[in-house]
Amino acid sequence: MIEVKDLHKGFGDVKVLKGISATFHPGKTNLIIGQSGSGKTVFLKSLIGLHTPEKGTISFDGRINTQFTQDQKQQWRQEIGMVFQGSALFDSQTVEDNVMFPLKMFTTKSEDEMLERVNFVLNRVNLENSNKKLPAELSGGMQKRVAIARAIVMNPKYLFCDEPNSGLDPRTAIVIDNLIQEITDEYKITTVINTHDMNSVMEIGEKIVFLENGKKAWEGTSDDMFKTDNEAVVSFVYSSNLFKKVREAYLRETK
Template sequence: MIEIKDLHKSFNEEIILNGIDAEFIAGKTNMIIGSSGSGKSVFLKNMLGLFKPDAGEIIYDGERLNEMDEDRQKELREQMGMLFQHSALFDSMTVEENVMFPLRMFTKMRRKERQERANDILERVNLINLNKKKPSEISGGQQKRVALARAVVNRPKFLFCDEPNSGLDPKTATIIDNLIQELTHESNMTTVIISHDMNSVLEIGETIIFLKDGKIAWKGNNKQIFKTDNESVTDFVYSSELFRKVRIAQNKGL
């Protein structure tokens, strides 16, 4: 579980985060949504320790990030998995080598053990017989699954996903969504997903916070988001073609 208490962050006197309070629950897909410039990426970077908040607390399973010494912060980073927006695979490495990379960096496993773990997780994300291929030799959807395998191969307690469906077709995006949710439930990870994809919100938004102007303007889940009368949320949600169709169907009583 990750707790956020009264988080503030500014750059050059421009307020980006303005008193955020939130909880991200273990075993659930926790989503952060909002328009561009709402503070989503800065929020994520504060949680990852890449930015230092001006005020407020970030608490991992009861431990305050700002009170951790360097060694404890290193241990915490080793418990994190990160799925990047553009996969960020190493072009010079094979699929197998990419997935083994965190194991080589953060564990003392022998190569055979690393290969076995990598093969297990590649099978789990429905990728077989691609071990020796380079990222350039596989599709974008397959690259994203390799990146997801790499993010969870070290069995992290905390998984962060930055726009995991960026650039994917709807069918492939749904596959990635479902894999993230299944792995989250199976491993009881605390998963935090930044997304603008309303299909993802509909599919796996078990908890959702909506950011606007650096504040949380709404909290709920993928069932409640249809029912809110918060104008900022409805304007954002129903700007999606899918959700416009849902609203029309609701108005017709279908």
């Protein structure tokens, strides 16, 4: 479980996060949504330790990350898997080497054992027979799947995804969404996803946190989202006619 309390972060005079508190439970896909510039990426980067908060705490199963010793921090880092928006695969390495990289750096497994694990996770993300390909030879969706494979190869307790669907066609986006949800459920990972893809929100959002101007403006499930009267959420989520109609239909059916 990840607990965030009163998180503040700014850059110079610009205050980006203004006291966000939230709890993310294991085995659930937790979504952070909000407009561009609402602080989603800074929030996610603070969770994974790329930004140091100015105020507030982030605890991982009761362990506060800013109080870690060097060894504890190293250990915690290995419990984290991260899928970056642009996949962030190492260009010069093959798919196999990319996925094997954390194993080479942090385990004492033999080459065969590492290869077995790599093949297992690549199989899990439905990417067989791509071991020797370079990232540039893969489609956007395949690159995302390699990134997910690399993120889960160390059996993480926490999985973070920054806009996992950006740049993907709707069908591939659903495949990626479902894959993340299945992995979350299967391995009981605490997953936090940063997105503004409303299809993802409706499809896999077990808990949704809506950010506005660096503050938490709303939180709930995707069902709650249909029922909410929160103006900020309604104007953001139901800005398209399609989602407006979906909401109207949902409300009619549940009356």
